[in-house]
Amino acid sequence: MGSTASTRNGTWRNWGGTVLAHPAREVAPASVDELAAAVRRAAEDGLPVKAVGTGHSFTSIAATDGVQIRPHLLAGxxxxxxxxxxxxxxxxxxxxxxxxxxxxxxxxxxxxxxxxxxxxxxxxxxxxxxxxxxxxxxxxxxxxxxxxxxxxxxxxxxxxxxxxxxxxxxxxxxxxxxxxxxxxxxxxxxxVFLLTAREEPMPLDRVLAEFDELHAENEHFEFYWFPHTGNTNTKRNNRSAGPERPVHPVRGWIDDEFLSNGVFQAANWVGRAVPATVPALARVSSRALSARTYTDIPYKVFTSPRRVRFVEMEYAVPREALVDTLRELKAMVDRSRLRVSFPVEVRTAPADDIPLSTASGRDTAYIAVHMFRGTPYQGYFTAAERIFTAHEGRPHWGKINTRDASYFSRVYPRFAEFTALRDRLDPERLFRNDYLRRVLGT
Incomplete structure (x- = not known):
């Protein structure tokens, strides 16, 4: 399975299969001068302009029926x-x-x-x-x-x-x-530095009870909760003086390829075909990975291959609201007839000063819900979004959401600052598309 979006017969499709677009023309500039010329020509022709990368956004943020800029030659x-x-x-x-x-x-x-x-x-x-x-x-x-x-x-x-x-x-x-x-x-x-990763299963109740300590005591803490279970897999990454002890190649293949991708994909196929099996499959999946510790350079610790295709919604809530929000999400799943085969991912971030950052001005916790591609997701995401927005959640700009400019103007204190800058830089809305019209207004 490819790791990027695809284009066939003039139709562009994103990685998650949630967006199609039909650009009037595609341009792959090899220099900034060629890029500037492409933008000027699009303006002369009255065509909107959007750049597109590898298509990993689930929203239509990069979709256009105008000029699609492919920046792969502007690389290195x-x-x-x-x-x-x-x-x-x-x-x-x-x-x-x-x-x-x-x-x-x-x-x-x-x-x-x-x-x-x-x-x-x-x-x-x-x-x-x-x-x-x-x-x-x-x-x-x-x-x-x-x-x-x-x-x-x-x-x-x-x-x-x-x-x-x-x-x-x-x-x-x-x-x-x-x-x-x-x-x-x-x-x-x-x-470059070394990180020691400590991965281990932990009951959800313990994670939530100790969340403040787990967050405070680790430079990088995250966990995955498996719906229909009380189980999580946790990961703690902290800087290390070494020595370097990477995952053994055989163990890495078993955990990261065979179990996390191959077996997990097969489990999702079964769950999609027979939804009644999902709770049992979730219990098996949540116990499939055992504890492990390893030390390596950052990108080999932070990142991992994701070959099972899915659709995703992620909301950022105030960090202090994380435990209540996740408890509400679990209660919703437990009392519903939903069958959710993908784990819920929880991460954190400190406050920053970027106007439209999901962490702008507040310490943040992220809750990401996923569904296997091809499985109906609307009911789950709608119910989850209702919970997230009740806590003044801010959706990831590249992941599925239904919010509009009126909502964003309430949850982003500097929203008007951004839109005023947009008015100055692009008064004719050359970089418009339907997604930006919804989230930023006209």
Whole structure:
């Protein structure tokens, strides 16, 4: 199974199979000058412009019937500044390529999400994050941006520029593709380090009772709760002085490929065909992985292969609301006739200062619900979303949600700041699509 979106006969389809688009034309610029020219030509032709990465967003945030920009030729490391502790990369660089290139340079990002198939611009523009007590989102690690705006100008911005450049930098780190087409990103990096991962099963009641301590005592804590059970799998990642002790290749293949992908895929096939089997399958799945501890460089600890296709909704709630929210979610599943074969993922992030970050201005907990692709998900997601929004939840911009601009204006204190900047940079809405019309307004 491929790890990216696909295009066939002029039809673009995202990775999750939830979005189709029919762009009028596709452009793959090999330089920022070619990108700027493509944007200017689209404006002259009256066509909207959207950039698309590997299609890992479940929403239609990248869909267009106008000009689709494919940035895969704008890839690779442009510059490494060891003194400043930064690296500048082309916007179309896949995270996997960035992580391996940084490792060869003896460098690393501080934190990252749990997959690395996305492009750096797609991941940051939608607010992709990992889990962390002190650090989390990729966008919060950005130190500079280069983007092409609606008039075809190339704008370079950082926290050190003019007042307008600072305003663009503040917002465009998570810009939803609404402010321009990102062509390059400068990230903060640090010397590569080791993380020790401790993975072990734990009862859900214990995790919730001890959540504050587990969060406070670990640099990176996350857990997966299996609906229809009281079981979780927990993961604690903390910096280590070494020595490096990676997962044994055979154990890694058994756990990460055979069980977590092969057997789990087969279980989901059975559950989709015979929903009554899901609770029993969930009990088996929740006990399939045993405890393990290993030490490795960051991207080999933070990320893992995800080959079982699914659809996902994720909401960010105030961290102090996490336990109550998850208890409500469990109670809803328990009293319903839903059959949920995918675990619920829980992560955290500290507050940041990015206007449309899901962690903007508040310490945050993330709750992600999933369903196997091809399984009806609307009933589960609707019920879950009702719970999340009751706690002032903010949905991940790249994952399924039904919220609109009126809702976002209430849960994001700086929402008007972002939309005012959009009015200045793109008054004619060159970067429009239906998704942005819903979440940002006209």
């Amino acid at each position: 490391i442009r510059d490494v500044d060891r003194e400043a502790g930064t690296v500048t990369v082309g916007a179309g660089t896949p995270l996997k390529r960035l992580n391996t290139a940084l490792a060869r340079e003896g460098l690393s990002l501080t934190n990252m999400g749990d997959i690395m198939e996305q492009t750096v611009s797609g991941a940051t523009s939608t607010g992709t994050h990992g889990t962390g007590r002190d650090s989390a989102s990729l966008a919060a690690q950005i130190r500079g941006l280069e983007l092409v705006t609606a008039d075809g100008s190339v704008l370079t911005c950082s926290a050190e520029g003019t007042e307008e450049e600072r305003a663009v930098f503040a917002a465009a780190r998570i810009g939803l593709g609404a402010l321009g087409v990102v062509s390059a990103i400068t990230f903060a990096v640090e010397p």
